[in-house]
Amino acid sequence: MDLARRMFMGQLARFAAGASLVPLATVAEAAINEQPPRRGGDPAKRYAMLIDLRRCIGCQACTVSCHLENDAPLGKFRTIVSQYEVDDPETGDMSTFFLPRLCNHCDNPPCVPVCPVQATYQQEDGIVVVDAERCVGCAYCVQACPYDARFINDKTQTADKCTFCTHRLEAGLLPACVESCVGGARIIGDLNDPESTISKMVAEHHGELKVLQPEKGTSPHVFYLGMDERFIDRPEAFASIWDIHGKDNKELHYEFSGH
Amino acid sequence: MNSAVIEILAPRYQIAWYPWAVQYFFMIALAYASLWLALPGLLGAARWKATARFAMLGAMTTAIVAPIALLADLHQPxxxxxxxxxxxxxxWMSIGSLMLPPFVFAIIALAWLVWREPMLAWRDRSDLFGMIARLVTLGSWQTPRFLVVTLALATAALSLGIAVYTGSEVAIVKGRPLWNTVWLLPFFATTGLIGAGGLVLLLSRIAGPRDPDTARNMLWVVSAAAVATAGVALMWVLEGLYVENSSVAAALRSVRHSAEWRTTSAWGLGVGTALTLGCLLLLWRKPQRGWSWIVGLVALHLAWMARWVVLMDVQTVQKQTAGYLEYTVGWGSSGWLGVVGTFGLWIALILVIDMLVPWRGALGGTAGDAPDTTPDYSAKGAASHG
Structure with a gap:
């Protein structure tokens, strides 16, 4: 409480002093909206995930097993595999690219400082979680996440997101998506343990690893191996399965929807 | 087809803030901007007193409805x-939650101070209105002027906090480049002023008494606020064009190929230009000022639409998947029912106050027992009623 009070007084002082002198952007972004202290979890660990895209076959087993494990409402997902058809302009060949998406458990998670009731917080082991008992469902965190990793759960009317299956990790199990991955593309582990598989892979492939939207300064902790640079930011792509109804309102297969 | 990439499975991410949010941001902006319009009259400027009477009615009613809409936007109200x-x-949202109640109560207290003065005359009535007046005025003492001035200044200080927090709350969201700009703060404030000016023009037409000073003041305010809004929008676009890797550039990129966004910006620009020209025309052609209420309606439309575009349309821009979210406003409480309900509550509140409070008599105005809906085009100088 003391820390909170001290921070608040500091903010107030800066707010009052800065109102006329400091540009509003500085007040809005620096003074307020900073990361609060982490709490809970094992301080000795830093969980992270490495996704070896060379092994992903886009089967969506992770999507389904996560959905079952975490009881997400229909149509909303804690993890999903984006599937792309990529046209090679030189040869005219089509190839496919699969990109599993989930919460990046960022080191600077933009969803945490916005929460007005501290319902969403980062554990000391880096995992970002939501206390559904405290969450007021304001959806500010849903807006703040640049990765669409959060949603409002229709059943609980609170914010929902990937937790790296922290309940399974605590029981010594792997997250549902990792356990169900057919190709073994998802590797989860402790970055603080140099002997962990993920630490070894990070050391081995350091130069090749990519994260999503690095320019946002969120410092994501889901690393991709074998990443196509075009997909780091929002790709310039056409959505196809949205167009499932033609002009006569009959269902179309995506292959016939005009491209 | 020259596109290189097709996203086969594009999940539909739903919007997270409903039209309730638009209603909140609209109402709260009307509340603080109306207070600003009431301020000169409250502090004693003679030619702004009639404006202050209308503006206080607007500020007080919107300040009460706004938090209700905000509460409704929570999934766990x-x-x-x-x-x-x-x-x-x-x-920012938590800071706002601390700022909001003092602001709302300060506006209510200010309205009470200003309105109890004409209500004193009703204390002798033997009917229901007299009973309410005796209860509400809390004694027959005269309102000390220093109290009105002090509370008005304190409420104005609180209103600045509200303007800063509502803007910052949205502007810090890096996840949505279209919001993530400091220009959103002045944009909310100037469009709020457009709306508040329009509201006063409309109230002065339908609730009377018509006042030439009010029409002139508000036409100036609305046109100046419209020009200021255009300036803010221009600065935002220029930042996107000239500053490398700015969030504005990302924002412009995200809507570059959208026909809907092109139409929306054209509509906003068109309505804003028409509004400014309309104000200037009526300032120039005094005999036609009876039409100011149309300017008022257009101004309210612009202020509301600005918030709809910023809060709703921006949510349809996908963060990382292809295309746009096809959002259609539902009929239920998180759709049109919420919008209509908020406006209905607001109008009901205005009617109840109009019935129970002789607000036209505040700040030296002439009190009446019933609103005079007959337009009085010949009214000159100080406000008159009845």
């Missing part, structure tokens, strides 16, 4: 007390 049980000084 009954947990609103968590805001106060777990105060979070690093969250």
């Amino acid at each position: 009954l947990r609103f007390w968590h805001f106060y049980a777990y105060f979070t000084p690093w969250s």
Whole structure:
């Protein structure tokens, strides 16, 4: 409480002093909206995930097993595999690219400082979680996440997101998506343990690893191996399965929807 | 087809803030901007007193309706007390939750101070209105002027906090480049002023008494605020064009190929230009000022639409998947019913106050027992009624 009070007084002082002198952007972004202290979890660990895209076959087993494990409402997902058809302009060949998406458990998670009731917080082991008992469902965190990793759960009317299956990790199990991955593309582990598989892979492939939207300064902790640079930011792509109804309102297969 | 990439499975991410949010941001902006319009009259400027009477009615009613809309946008509205049980000084929304109640109560207290003066005359009545007047005025003492001035200044200080927090709350969201710009703060404030000016023009037409000073003041305010809004928009676009890797550039990129966004910006620009020209025309052609209420309606439309575009349309821009979210406003409480309900509550509140409070008599105005809906085009100088 003391820390909170001290921070608040500091903010107030800066707010009052800065109102006329400091540009509003500085007040809005620096003074307020900073990361609060982490709490809970094992301080000795830093969980992270490495996704070896060379092994992903886009089967969506992770999507389904996560959905079952975490009881997400229909149509909303804690993890999903984006599937792309990529046209090679030189040869005219089509190839496919699969990109599993989930919460990046960022080191600077933009969803945490916005929460007005501290319902969403980062554990000391880096995992970002939501206390559904405290969450007021304001959806500010849903807006703040640049990765669409959060949603409002229709059943609980609170914010929902990937937790790296922290309940399974605590029981010594792997997250549902990792356990169900057919190709073994998802590797989860402790970055603080140099002997962990993920630490070894990070050391081995350091130069090749990519994260999503690095320019946002969120410092994501889901690393991709074998990443196509075009997909780091929002790709310039056409959505196809949205167009499932033609002009006569009959269902179309995506292959016939005009491209 | 020259596109290189097709996204086969594009999930539909739903919007997270409903039209309730638009209603809140609209109402709260009307509240603080109306207060600003009332301020000169409250502090004693003679030619702004009639304006202040209308503006106080607008400020007080919107300040009451706004938090109700805000509460409705929570998915767990009954947990609103968590805001106060777990105060979070690093969250703009939490800071706002502390600022909002003092602001709302200050506006109510200010309206009470200003309105109890004409209500004193009703204390002798033997009917229901007299009973209410005796209860509400809390004694027959005269309102000390220093109290009105002090409270008006204090409420104005609180209103600045509201303007800063509502703008910052949205502007810090890096996840949505279209919001993530400091220009959103002045944009909310100037479009709020457009709306508040329009509201006063409309109230002065339908609730009377018509006042030439008010029409002139508000036509100036609306046109100046419209020009200021255009300036803010221009600065934002210029930042996108000239500053490398700015969030504005990302924002412009995200809507570059959208026909809907092109139409929306054209409509906003067109309505804004028409509004400014309309104001200037009526300022120039005094005999036609009876039409100012149309300017008022257009101004309210622009202020509301600005918030709809910023809060709703921006949510249809996908963050990382292809295309746009095809959002259609539902008919239920998180759709049109919420919008209509908020406006209905607001109008009901105005009617109740109009019935119970002789607000036209405040600040030296002439009190009447019933609103005079007959337009009085010949009214000159000080406000008159009846």
